[in-house]
Amino acid sequence: MKYVKWVATATILTTVLMGCAQTPPAPQAQKYKDGELPVPANYKGWPKFLSEIQRADTKQVREIYINPIGHSTKMGEAFPNGTISVMEIYKAREAADGTPLKGADGKFVKGDLLKVAVMGKGAGWGESVMPPDLRNGDWIYAMYMADGKTKAPDDTVTCRACHLPLTDKDYIFRYDEYFQKRIN
Template identity: 40%
Template sequence: MKAPVLSSFLGAGALIAGLILAGPLVAGPERIAFPENFETEWVLYNQVDRADRKRVRFIYVKPEADAEAKPGQPAPNGTVLVMADRNAKVDADENPVLDADGRMIPEGDFTAIFVMEKQEGWGESVGLEVAPNGDWDYAAFLPDGTLNPETNTAGCFACHTRRTGKDFTFTYFQNVADRAK
């Protein structure tokens, strides 16, 4: 392993270890509310097939924030992103079934709903000292809309910290830039 890769790998490991030792960084229901009607009233901007998990991820953004988003700029305060998972249809050998376009076919209801929300000053109160994520916070909900009490959002902070140049998002920052072309 080359030195920069090794140091990045070790740095990420130290960050994750620090998050685990720091304990759960769980957003409370007063901090991030369940995104009502996201499937029907929000902007679906991406769909990701996760063959490794046999899941199809649907990624939505709150329409008002999406209308304010500017290419190359951080998402505006008030932005809410939702990643909602559904199981993929599988064949008799438990392999995902693909449609005519080579995409996995989702079936059933959502199995998990993950939310990241950005509000001014949030980075100062949760996670900033452990894993800087700007003013984003994270929550996971069960399909019935209740906060998942078993979720430790430290993993969210750790993973998204690597995306500093993309406003801590994996797909949204790029989506806004691509639409402007």
């Protein structure tokens, strides 16, 4: 009887070890530096973070997407590592006198896409941020022209400085609005 148990145990152990040997290692997460986070090719398929954000001060309309990792966050939680958001920045269409055109709903009419901003969070990503007093935890930023490939001349210091006061909202503008409007 002891021999049968030993053979059964050895067989199970051998099977488990063979399975482990054939299981590929988990992929290591890419570590990005501030200003280098690429625009994800599939971001338009992600949930919207917020839509048609009106920026009267810059005559812009913004559309913000968030990846499924970030979308799974619950109100009151920090966004997990792996969260990426993409913000499309559109110029508001203007009348001949330069004033922004508004639709029947009173909102700016979206014009040409100007830039695409990317904000991402990953373990240790914030370490690349200089100067250190402008670090937004492990969040980093990148700004691209409308094609999503050409780096914009914008300095990500501006992004970080603007988000810096939002420590209690994990450095995210409109954190409360997002969770209040989110359907699921």
